[in-house]
Amino acid sequence: MTAPALPDTHPPAQKTWWQQNQQRLAPWLFLAPGIFMFMMYVIIPIFQSVNISFYEWDGLGEATWVGADNYIELMDDEAFYTSLKNNVIWLVLYMLAIPGGLLVALFLNQTVRGIRIYKSLFFFPFVISQVVVGLVFAWFYDPNFGLMNIALGWFGIEPIAVLANEDYVTYGIIAAGLWPQTAYCMILYLTGLNAVDPEQIEAARLDNAKGVKMLWYVILPQLRPATFIAVVVTVIGALRSFDLISIMTDGGPWGSSRVLAFYMYEQAFSEYGFRMGYGAAIAVVLFLIMMIYITGFLYKMYRDERGR
Amino acid sequence: MFPTPIEKTSSGAQIAYKIALPVALIVWLLPLIAVALTSVRSAGDITAGNYWGWPTSFNLIENYTAIFEQTPIGKYILNSFKVTIPTVIGAVAISCMTGFALAVYKFKGNLLLFFMFVAGNFVPFQILMVPVRDLTLDLGMYNTWYGLALFHIAFQAGFCTLFMRNFIKALPYELIEAARVEGISEIRIFWYVVMPLMKPALAALSVLIFTFIWNDYFWATVLTQGADQQPITAGLYSLNGQWVAAWHLVSAGSIVAALPPVLMFFLMQRHFIAGLTLGAVK
Numbered sequence: 001m002t003a004p005a006l007p008d009t010h011p012p013a014q015k016t017w018w019q020q021n022q023q024r025l026a027p028w029l030f031l032a033p034g035i036f037m038f039m040m041y042v043i044i045p046i047f048q049s050v051n052i053s054f055y056e057w058d059g060l061g062e063a064t065w066v067g068a069d070n071y072i073e074l075m076d077d078e079a080f081y082t083s084l085k086n087n088v089i090w091l092v093l094y095m096l097a098i099p100g101g102l103l104v105a106l107f108l109n110q111t112v113r114g115i116r117i118y119k120s121l122f123f124f125p126f127v128i129s130q131v132v133v134g135l136v137f138a139w140f141y142d143p144n145f146g147l148m149n150i151a152l153g154w155f156g157i158e159p160i161a162v163l164a165n166e167d168y169v170t171y172g173i174i175a176a177g178l179w180p181q182t183a184y185c186m187i188l189y190l191t192g193l194n195a196v197d198p199e200q201i202e203a204a205r206l207d208n209a210k211g212v213k214m215l216w217y218v219i220l221p222q223l224r225p226a227t228f229i230a231v232v233v234t235v236i237g238a239l240r241s242f243d244l245i246s247i248m249t250d251g252g253p254w255g256s257s258r259v260l261a262f263y264m265y266e267q268a269f270s271e272y273g274f275r276m277g278y279g280a281a282i283a284v285v286l287f288l289i290m291m292i293y294i295t296g297f298l299y300k301m302y303r304d305e306r307g308r
Numbered sequence: 309m310f311p312t313p314i315e316k317t318s319s320g321a322q323i324a325y326k327i328a329l330p331v332a333l334i335v336w337l338l339p340l341i342a343v344a345l346t347s348v349r350s351a352g353d354i355t356a357g358n359y360w361g362w363p364t365s366f367n368l369i370e371n372y373t374a375i376f377e378q379t380p381i382g383k384y385i386l387n388s389f390k391v392t393i394p395t396v397i398g399a400v401a402i403s404c405m406t407g408f409a410l411a412v413y414k415f416k417g418n419l420l421l422f423f424m425f426v427a428g429n430f431v432p433f434q435i436l437m438v439p440v441r442d443l444t445l446d447l448g449m450y451n452t453w454y455g456l457a458l459f460h461i462a463f464q465a466g467f468c469t470l471f472m473r474n475f476i477k478a479l480p481y482e483l484i485e486a487a488r489v490e491g492i493s494e495i496r497i498f499w500y501v502v503m504p505l506m507k508p509a510l511a512a513l514s515v516l517i518f519t520f521i522w523n524d525y526f527w528a529t530v531l532t533q534g535a536d537q538q539p540i541t542a543g544l545y546s547l548n549g550q551w552v553a554a555w556h557l558v559s560a561g562s563i564v565a566a567l568p569p570v571l572m573f574f575l576m577q578r579h580f581i582a583g584l585t586l587g588a589v590k
Contacts, residue, residue, distance in 0.1 A: 019493070026494035027413035031421065034406035034465050041462035042428040045439035052438055059438075110314050112326065120577055121333055124340065127573045128566040129523035131541045135548060135562055136339045139555070147342060150360065179339075187581055193310065201310050219310050236430055243525045247545060264434040269530075276438050283434040294430045298423050305419060 053280035070281035079255050083263040086170050093174045094238035098230045101185025109193045126183040134247030137176035163249050166256040173244050185230045192226030235293050260286040347560040354556050371560045380535040384543030390453040391539055392521045396514050398461035399468050407472025408498050429466030433526050444531055456531045460521050468513055475509040512583035515576045519569040540565045
């Protein structure tokens, strides 16, 4: 389309170049800082990590191209399988936070005096740092004076050094992680329960639906958005587990409580030397596992967007 | 309401509920109560193994003064604020703009860009670790609060964009159209029409990001070292190593570290919860 080169007879209505094009340019102007930062610190590093995983590199000197060697080495690495196995245990057991959170939410979904304070105090564990949660639980498990072993003592059970025992250590750490995670799921469900349609509940009551049946057929379907978010944050939380392991056991005893996130960190920057390439290869594996969930999440979002 | 409101049940059930409530709370918070109690014990109690009995003396002031005098905990806390506050401001500012752009304008690649922010927000930290550390070293920002804050701003932009975009999308679009008809420029629409409506979203995001960043431990260990620059989470970890057996001090330190986000939560509870549900559950 060519604009007629006629002299404009209404000078006040004349639009500057910016005024004519602003609707097209404005979004990019608003997006520029965000895209720039996100590219620099998140998107490009992902590709760089994938690239580094094909090199042997100590982080300082020259990197040598080794092709798929790091990945081949991973396949024979006992510690890698231990970490992978622990990641699976984390993923599975962490899911307990969802029914756990629902249970607590149902317990607290009342209107008695002071219930608001109770709700916020139950949520407490999520607000404090995982470093503090880790210290608290390391202490709770202590074989000499930890509360858990004192309680076990009442039943005549010998003290168990949970964090020094290869078989129990991962479960002990997961239990610590479930504490804040359950609190998170509880809040999601409490908000969800608030939005449940009271008329449907009344209708179901007239049909004599009660207790578990009511929960399963009437309430849970309405809580689906809350459940979805709970699953997303719990999966991400399980795969991101690092802080608690670092604080409570440092991966021990003998590396038995490592997960991929922790093992990667250990390989990349530890006293065993800086193996950036090998660490990056572990990170890529973890990334691919996470990608399954991310893709699922994006797919659901895409469907919702189309549905609008 | 589900479950059945307790007022409509038998008086026996009502009494049982009123007893169960505080009991459940104490059990739930037992580990934390133990820490709070230990933080006021004397060193004598700790060596005597009196962890659970009544404290022989209450050393609240002594212990909390001791950690500030004998350790750099004050410095750690200051560092945490230096990282957290700029991150909150930066991430929220950036995402107001990205959220606005993605919610209001229709252009090619809109959804793709939005998904990039969302996906990036869920990525495991380890895939970013080595390149981000290198980038920070190259920029000469390794072991500085601003190096750490800059990374946090960029990473949190993902989550914040998701939140802001959905929030702005739910605002009445007619407002923007009306402003355009009036001939108001896009930038002024952003500032004078949309921003005033975003106050609840700003509050929600600010408290959430504050808590997330305050509690960050992983990036603090990757991008900083030493008491001069490390925030409280990393600081607490190293103090824990130095204070073996000084449990009354470790627990006092833990309480101090936990206090700012806890206060934040209590002051801005409703906003905090709105943020946590990702705006998806209303």
